[in-house]
Amino acid sequence: MAIIGSFATVRAQAPSSAGLTAAFAYVAELLRPESPARTRLRGMAAGTTQRVELGDGVFAIDQVLATKARADAFFESHRKFIDVQVVIEGAEAMEVVDAAHITVQGEFQEDRDLQLYQDTPRASVARLGPGDAAIFFPVDVHMPLLQSGSEPGTVRKTVVKVPVS
Numbered sequence: 001m002a003i004i005g006s007f008a009t010v011r012a013q014a015p016s017s018a019g020l021t022a023a024f025a026y027v028a029e030l031l032r033p034e035s036p037a038r039t040r041l042r043g044m045a046a047g048t049t050q051r052v053e054l055g056d057g058v059f060a061i062d063q064v065l066a067t068k069a070r071a072d073a074f075f076e077s078h079r080k081f082i083d084v085q086v087v088i089e090g091a092e093a094m095e096v097v098d099a100a101h102i103t104v105q106g107e108f109q110e111d112r113d114l115q116l117y118q119d120t121p122r123a124s125v126a127r128l129g130p131g132d133a134a135i136f137f138p139v140d141v142h143m144p145l146l147q148s149g150s151e152p153g154t155v156r157k158t159v160v161k162v163p164v165s
Contacts, residue, residue, distance in 0.1 A: 003134070004096070006131060007086060011024050018056065019057070022054045024084075026054055026060055047064065049064075063159065065154070067147040070095075075118075075120070079108065081163060084134075084159070084160040084161075086157060087128045087132050090157075091153060092145055093146040094128060096136065096143075097120055098141070099138075104116075117141050
C-alpha cells in the first residue's frame with residue numbers, strides 16, 4: 001500500500017531499489033532551498049511541467065499546477081511505474097484506495113501508463129504540504145492535485161517515475 005508522510009519518513013520506510021535511490025537523491029536536491037533544481041522549479045510558470053531524466057528509466061515530471069475541486073479530478077493508477085510524488089511548495093490533498101476496492105473505467109492506456117477508475121467513497125484522504133511525499137505502487141489507485149482547502153491553490157511538486165522491477 002502507499003507510503004505517505006514527511007519525505008524523511010517516506011524515504012526511511014520505502015523498499016530499497018536503485019530506482020528509488022535515484023528518485024530520493026533528486027527529491028533531496030529539490031528540497032534544498034538554494035539548489036539549482038529548486039531554483040529551476042521556482043522559475044517555472046504556473047500551468048507548466050518539465051521532464052527531467054534521472055537515468056536507468058527513472059524520470060521526474062516537475063510541475064507548477066493549480067489544485068482542483070474533487071469533482072474535476074479522477075482516480076488513476078499505473079502499471080509500469082511507481083509514483084514518488086513530493087510537494088515542494090504549496091499544498092494539495094490526495095485520495096488513495098487499494099485497486100481491489102474500486103472499479104476500472106475504460107481500457108488501460110498503454111502509451112500513457114494510465115488506468116482510470118470510477119469514483120468511490122472508500123478512499124482515504126491525505127493532505128500534503130511542503131516536504132511531504134507519497135509513494136504510489138501499481139495497486140495504489142490515487143487522485144492527486146486536489147485543493148486542500150475551500151479554494152484552489154498553486155502547488156510546486158515533482159512526480160518521479162520509477163520503473164516497476
